[in-house]
Amino acid sequence: MHTVCFCQNVIEYQFHHGIQNERMKAMTIQIMHIQTNAEIQMCTLLSYVISVSDGIPRSVLKDWRKVRKLKQTGEAFLQDVSCAEIGTNVQKCRECRLDRSRKSQEPAISPVFCRFYYFRRLSYSKNGVIRVNGFSVSEQTDEEAVMVWTGSSEDQEGKKMRKMDLETSKSILALIGDKFCQLIKTEDTAFTWVKKDTQIMWKRAVRGVREMCDACEATLFNMHWACHKCGFVVCMDCYKAREKKKAKDKELYAWVRCVKNQPHDFKNLMPTQIIPATKMRPEGVKLDESPLADPHAIVPHDWLGNHRLLWLKDHRHQGNQRLFKENWTQEQPVLVSGLHKSLNPNLWKPEHFSREFSSLHSDLYNCRDGSVTDSKVKEFWDGFEDVSKRPKSDKGESVVYRLKDWPSGEEFLALMPARYHDVMKSLPVPEYTDPEAHLNLASHLPSFFIRPDLGPRLCCAHGVTTCPEQDFGTSNLHVEISDSMSILVYVGVAKGNGLLEGEILDECIKKRLKDPKETPGALWHIYMSKDLQKIQEFLQKADSDSEWDGDSDPLREGGWYLSPRLRQKLQDEYGIESRTFLQFHGDAVIIPAGALHQVMNLHSCIQVNVDFVSPEHAHNSYYLTQELRPLKDQMNYEDKLQVKNIFYHSVKDAVATLRNHLKEKNTDDVKQEES
Ligand SMILES: [Zn+2]
Ligand SMILES: [Zn+2]
Ligand SMILES: [Zn+2]
Ligand SMILES: [Zn+2]
Structure with missing residues (x-):
């Protein structure tokens, strides 16, 4: 018998917290944490001999x-x-x-x-x-299987990561603690659906495999149901919907048949969990908020428009993080300038892309009609800064192309390593946006799991040629399930591009437009995440003029670009106003998860997109991927992030930091008493 003691039931935690040198304040944190019954039996039957060939244990x-x-x-x-x-x-x-x-x-x-x-x-x-x-x-279960869920990422990755500091761990717990409790409660509820005499099975997590529901493709976090004959699996929601005989669900998420073409009966499926018999539950994390020192005076910044959007003017400034955090908490987008000064300009010229990758094929997206053609990348680059070289439509209009997400993530690194490192070393607010940053919750996911593709992604698109209605853009209105950042690394000014009529611009922006050193690239309209459903409603109404079928979601189809007329209508009828940014060369636009946004390029642009998962907006990622369906009869967005796993491992790491701190403090106290 091998017992893993995960954590004490209650940690009463008192320590001194320094806020600048002159002000010391005693703080009390009570963390009611974690009942655990992780009595784990060592499995002696099997020894995992790692075979030399492929890393899969020998059978x-x-x-x-x-x-x-x-x-x-x-x-x-x-x-x-x-x-x-x-x-x-x-x-x-x-x-x-x-x-x-x-x-x-x-x-x-x-x-x-x-x-x-x-x-x-x-x-x-x-x-x-x-x-x-x-x-x-x-x-x-065995120690190795338990380690995935209890060991700190530092132990597992076998490398010395930067230690998380106390402030960060407290901040993470304060921001996602409640949601985490909810997650655990949902799991507990699912356990109550299991009849008393029914055994719950345990499916060991397999390295690099994301288990998905066979019906709705939700990522399976822990509790689910499996067929003992064919291994078919369904998530909690799909299981419950069948039990309740929801007709709509049956139609949306069909269950594949079992062996011999037999239908699957939910009553015959085995309840199965992935986390081995441990339960982890921080019940109420209470943190005493300390007043932030006023850093505004020293950080170069300004406020844009009547929504007072934060504009950080020096992307490398050490004080950016605190100012950023204040605005980020309010779910406001943020603009950061000056990145081009840190980049190597030779790497981002269109002629270099064109030369290096001219023979490559890729999907070219036609921004005007939404059609996609597989063409040579060269065709795209030829028309990048010369409108006359772009193909013409039947009506004689020049085509506006966008290269669709090419390349992304690991492919980006493999295909253009110099560019990858050039942009990754200059990320603004790296405390949040760096892939390994503690406040980027995705960094807490052990490498055991599939790491989500958070970019960087290259986004290259032509400028929108003059079109009086302004009813199409470069990226239609859409939402991202993670926080995202777009860095404008190159602007190609082509004749015949560019329109800014009817746009109400802030004084700061007007000033920048007059500055010969500044080059405007793209116009952004960003909506607050809380307005998502109202905008959906608005679009469904707007669509009912044309042939609208009530089943599809206008936002998911990505078929809308809000023209000035529609934006005005949205403001008049719903009181919803967009946040407007003009993105200049070297600007990073940072958008909260769940915030609808659309982009129109005034000139041809090369942007690099980087995604991250901040504790401030992780609840939006959770909502979009986990909670839409049970609430509204709406489909969830695909959970490419594995949100529940990110929550679990972030809380686990933050709690481990607090525990270590407590341990160190106790040893210090003992030493002090002795001396
Ligand atoms: Zn499902
Ligand atoms: Zn098999
Ligand atoms: Zn089956
Ligand atoms: Zn986007």
Whole structure:
């Protein structure tokens, strides 16, 4: 028996907190934390020998000594190969079935995609035939499996990361603690749906695999239901909807059939959890807020328009973070200037892109009609700064192209490493936006899980040629499930581009427009995240003039660009006003998660987009990916972030920091008493 003691039930925590040198203030934090019943049994049956070849532990079935022993004893053992490798008399999961039906020349899929890999248990019968012997339960867990959920990221990544400081950990807990409790409560509710005498199974998390609901594609965080015959899985929402016989749900999220074309009955599915029998629950994190020192005087900044949007003028200034945080808490977008001064201008010239990647093909998005064509990238770059070289439509209008998200994330690094490093080293407010920053909650996700693609992504688009209605843009109205930042690294001024009529501009912006050193690139309209539903309603109404089918969501289709006329209407009828930014060369526009926004390029632009997950807006990511459906009969946005895992591991790391601090403080106290 091996007991992992995760945390004390209650940590009463008193310490001195320095606010500047002259002011010391005693603070009390009471963190009611974490009941844990992590009594974890060491699994002695299996030893995980990492095979040299591919990092996948070697199967017991490949060790004849172990096989001989298993045959003698008839003992149950864990399936540690894909179904396909076991033999014909054991039922195969749906993935392995699919694999078998493919052409035999194709290589077998990796066992990690098998639904029963490290989940189903097997045993040898008296005459030496393998048969199914149930599924894992969490008593059969082991230290390695528990480490994924309890160890700090520092332990796991095997590298010395920058230690999280006390302030940061407190701030993270204060901002996402409540949501985390809600997450745990949802899990607890799902546990109550399980009948008393029913065993809950345990599905070990597999490195690099994001488990998804087979019906609605939600990312599975912990509690879900699985079919013992074919490995079909559904999330809590899909399970509950079936139990309640929701007709709309049945239509939206069809359940695939089981073996022999049998329908899946929710009553026959096994309740299954992914986190091994540990529960982690901070119940109410109370933090005493300290008054912030006024840093405004020293940080170069200004306020834009009647919404007083923050404009940070020196992207490298040390004092940016505090000012940024104040505005970020209010869910306001922020503008940061001057990044081009830190970038190597030679890397971002269109002719260099054109030369290096001229033979490449990519999807070209036609901003005017929304059509997508697969063309040579060269065609795009040729017309970048010369409107006459752009193809013409039937009506004789020049085409306005956008290169769709090319390249992104790891592909960006592989394809253009110098540019990748050039932009990543100059990120503004790196305390939030750097991929490894503590306040970027995505950094807490252990590498065991699939790291979400948070960019950087290149966004290249032509300037919108003169069009009096201004009813199409470069990026239509859309929402991002994470916080995002767009850095304008190059502006290509082409004749025939650019329109700013009918735009009410702030005095600061007008001044910048007159400055010969400044080059305007793109016009942004950003709405507050709280207005999302009202805008949706507005668009559905606006759409009912044309043929509107009530089922689709106008925002998800991404078919709207709000012209000055529509924006005025939205303001008159709903009182909703957009935040307007003019993005100049070297500007970064930083947008909160869940805030609708649209972009129109005045000139041709090369932008680099970087996403991040701040504790301030993580609740929006949670809402968009987890909560839309049960509330409104609306589909959730795809949870590419694995939001619940991000919450879990961020809270885990923050709590670990507090615990370490407490430990250190106690040792200090003892030392002081001794001396
Ligand atoms: Zn399988
Ligand atoms: Zn589902
Ligand atoms: Zn099934
Ligand atoms: Zn966007």
